[in-house]
Amino acid sequence: MPDTDLLFTPVALGALALKHRVVMAPLTRLRATRPGDVPQALNAEYYGQRASDGGLIVTEATDISEQARAYPGAPGIYSAAQIAGWRRITDAVHAKGGVIVVQLWHGGRVSHSSMQPGGALPVAPSAVPVSGMRHVDTNGQAVDFETPRALELEEIPGIVASFAQAARNAREAGFDGVEIHGANGYLLDQFLQDGVNHRSDAYGGAIPNRARLLVEVVDAVAGAWSADRVGVRLSPWGHFNGMSDSDPGALFDHVGQVLGQRGLAYLHVVEPRADQTSDTNAIDGSAPDAALRVRAAFGGKVISAGGYVRDTAAAAIAEHRADAIAFGRLFIANPDLPERLRRNAAMNRYDRASFYGGAATGYTDYPALGDAPAQDAAAAD
Numbered sequence: 001m002p003d004t005d006l007l008f009t010p011v012a013l014g015a016l017a018l019k020h021r022v023v024m025a026p027l028t029r030l031r032a033t034r035p036g037d038v039p040q041a042l043n044a045e046y047y048g049q050r051a052s053d054g055g056l057i058v059t060e061a062t063d064i065s066e067q068a069r070a071y072p073g074a075p076g077i078y079s080a081a082q083i084a085g086w087r088r089i090t091d092a093v094h095a096k097g098g099v100i101v102v103q104l105w106h107g108g109r110v111s112h113s114s115m116q117p118g119g120a121l122p123v124a125p126s127a128v129p130v131s132g133m134r135h136v137d138t139n140g141q142a143v144d145f146e147t148p149r150a151l152e153l154e155e156i157p158g159i160v161a162s163f164a165q166a167a168r169n170a171r172e173a174g175f176d177g178v179e180i181h182g183a184n185g186y187l188l189d190q191f192l193q194d195g196v197n198h199r200s201d202a203y204g205g206a207i208p209n210r211a212r213l214l215v216e217v218v219d220a221v222a223g224a225w226s227a228d229r230v231g232v233r234l235s236p237w238g239h240f241n242g243m244s245d246s247d248p249g250a251l252f253d254h255v256g257q258v259l260g261q262r263g264l265a266y267l268h269v270v271e272p273r274a275d276q277t278s279d280t281n282a283i284d285g286s287a288p289d290a291a292l293r294v295r296a297a298f299g300g301k302v303i304s305a306g307g308y309v310r311d312t313a314a315a316a317i318a319e320h321r322a323d324a325i326a327f328g329r330l331f332i333a334n335p336d337l338p339e340r341l342r343r344n345a346a347m348n349r350y351d352r353a354s355f356y357g358g359a360a361t362g363y364t365d366y367p368a369l370g371d372a373p374a375q376d377a378a379a380a381d
Helices: 004-008 041-050 080-094 153-172 187-192 212-224 248-259 290-298 310-318 329-333 337-343
Strands: 011-013 016-018 022-024 056-063 099-105 134-136 142-144 177-181 230-234 266-270 302-305 324-327
Touching (some): 004 310, 004 337, 041 080, 153 177, 310 324
Parallel strands (some): 022 056, 177 230
């Protein structure tokens, strides 16, 4: 059996000094106030409940601009009201000794014209729609994915500038750092993978070209704050939102190596081996151990996410496959997850029906230890 005490040893991720290695993963919950996509008091309660002394929280994916919007009810960090709303959240986390970074994203083709400024089409590296899935419009109604508009070359510096400004806004809002969302089929991942990126200019074709936008964003965000307060999330070999690449091993080896030259706080890797959609902790042994491979290329600290429970998380630390472990679904249902893991206590069950949208139910009403008897958890993150 792995030594689970390893989860509760200190680790430094760049400038982020953590007292334990149990990380709250970024979890889209779609409970910002509308219009305006402003974080509200309910969100501050939710994050405050899940803060722990010296523990890291990565927020839900947060829009860097109006064009970046992917889902109705997701928060932004581009307006004064949004910055003020996030300040309430960072204050709540810091009051409990926690560390919090905001995940910055641009949805790219994973959007709908009803959420875009002026009703414009969503943008992407190429005019390639998401296939085999449906999306939602600004009212949350199911719709077919639209064919996105390919970004013009002269528009790309504006995307980079929006990420940099979002980092400055995050600092103003009291965050301890930022995480750049380069995973799960959103804009930066769309540029990385050739199943979506069919460009023939400096941002398409060869792997260094497809990685160019991610690298430019990382450099701009680091310049707006500090590289040792910047993390990046990747999903190597992932297929969510219709993603694919002809040579993912070569692609993510290159991305890891290039990012490893920049003094970043960490890479956050979504494991393709984990079953993300069922309520089991099944692991696909035929899929790559992404954290291990990317860690070798990157050479710095790595957070691994996907399907972890107490023993498998401790094993990943013990075997030096990762430096910290992110939990998602278990953190939704267990606001005091680090303490439950420390004690090997029973877990609350999570309710998928309340994951996205709504109010307090399924959001801030899960009991902590001592509040009510816990149910057995569905054993997945």
